[in-house]
Amino acid sequence: MSKTYLITGGAGFIGSNFVNYIYNKYPDSKIIVLDLLTYAGSVENFPVNVNNINDRFEFWYGNVTNSALVDSLVCKADYVIHFAAETHVTRSIFDNRDFFETDVIGTQTVSNAVLQNKNTVEKFIHISTSEVYGTASGCELMDEHHPLNPMSPYAAAKVGADRLVYSYVETYDIPATIIRPFNNYGASQHLEKAIPRFITSALLDEDLTVHGQGLASRDWINVHDTCLGIDKILNSPLSKVQGEVFNLGTGRTISIKDIALEVAKAMNIDKSKIKYIDDRPGQVDCHIANIQKIKDILNWQPCIKFEDGLKNTIEWYKNNHHKWEKQIWMRQVPIVLKDGKKVIH
Template sequence: MTKKKVVVTGGAGFIGGNFVQYMVNKYPNYDIYNLDLLTYAGDLTKHKEIEGKGNYHFVKADIADRETIFNQFKEEKFDYVVHFAAESHVDRSITNPEIFTQTNVLGTQVLLDAAKEFNVTKFLHVSTDEVYGELDFDPTTFFTEETPLQPNSPYSASKASSDLLVRAYHETYDLPVNITRCSNNYGPYHFPEKLIPLTISRVLNEEKVPVYGTGENIRDWLHVYDHCAAIDLVLHEGENGEVYNVGGHNEQTNLEVVKTIIKTLGKSEELIEFVKDRLGHDKRYAIDPTKLEKLGWNPTYNFDTGIAQTIQWYLDNKEWWEQIVSGEYKDYFDKQYNL
């Protein structure tokens, strides 16, 4: 197998972190570079088991820092860029949109310029189904790669902007790219501000679980391990310039997700507390992943098996999330949901 150098931006985050572990373990002859700024959601403790491996490398850097990024690309001569690094929490984008533009748009442009300057083999941009806007509750409607981009939050607008930059660099400069757009991910090391880990941690602590509005908003849930396999396939087999949607075929209302977790943990639904709905809260996301399935990918987790595995992981790794949900994070949660 030809030795490759792969830089994974945002490799200390949730999805990027799982992908770094996946790549380090699957491709021992690849050098995997985890490039991350280590903001509030970045965490390197998840990589303890791979830190000693010769093909794992960590670089602390801001993707918007042009000089540092260009120096890294010049020195290492990366073959592949897998770009996860992004501010990703919709609630935070509503209260502070500027940092989302700085990281998600300008940071992506810096990476694209470096990839163009130093002739990378593939730039894979990891995006989100939220760039498509929202669907109604008709279960026969789905996002496809041809769905127009109609983002509704500052977060999704910043991701749509970065998607368009990636497309433009392909069309203008012939940069070899792919874009993947995934549905909601869940699984190990999910930061506890997101719905599933937030619910698990609060239920285990016998604390109220905030549910926006009536809880009827629908998301298509994708296990992060299935997402990693999809990105791996697109990185190696994806047709240059193409977009691939990654969906889990697991549509659930937010309330159904919360109730499943509560039931699994043997707690009372009295822990549920309905709170004021989020501004611009999209009704439903659902992906048609046919294009990716034709490339050779299929999800291995359904929601029942995936949520059971995820809950068990949080039970087995309390020390990881307990230190996160204490202190300033608890203050953030309480303020965000008026608890």
């Protein structure tokens, strides 16, 4: 059956990968994208040229905090998938106001529109983040009941959005599900993120800069596996997913240092090119997903091994210089450390 998907933030990294996934998998579907096209979003990420009329794809340039615009789009949708957010930890330290406006007020705007169209919207998927958890206690697997201890303005804004959606389920019975993806990587990711920054630095014959000693570890999930997880939720009975929170990760942790070493090895560059710089404030030390809940309820689990996903990601950046070279100047931002020292991260 033909479905209409409203995807906010659909020009960004995970959002655009999901747009392409749905467009290719469901040929009878219609996709509406709302995006403000901030520095991290690009119409080049879409499966079609936005200048050409296409019955299956509709793009709206606008802010997710614009209630009139959001209302007009939500009323057309069977599914609402809310990716729109400011997402970079370091940038949130540099300039945090946009994070709270977009992540919290934007989510409230979308949630209110879903409430007004509760009789027609079948599912509302809110894309939260594992950053809401902070550092894992004892570096243990983090399940959905782990305390929420945000360690950066970005994470704090996402906690506000996450709990706002949950409150709308409890108060208004909206058909919402919250997912908390762990660290995504893959094709077309912005160069401010660790893996594409390492890869493009290697391609440009630059040093690979690592915060601190690189001991902070993450659970790295390929963006395609995230798309599969979201699709699994959309195709599950509402009774199984309404009001639920699901982690999307792998259960495996890899340190930033080891990521840099893996990139150096895969790209045949000497590990002496890896340089260590000041640690980043708001750094999460350890992140590992417990995904037992989504395995048990929805029978989902990741299928892409990290080494294979990294190889494919490297190939994408090798073959798409024209898409990422325009972002080079945005790889780093100035921040102030706790001791008042000003650095570029």
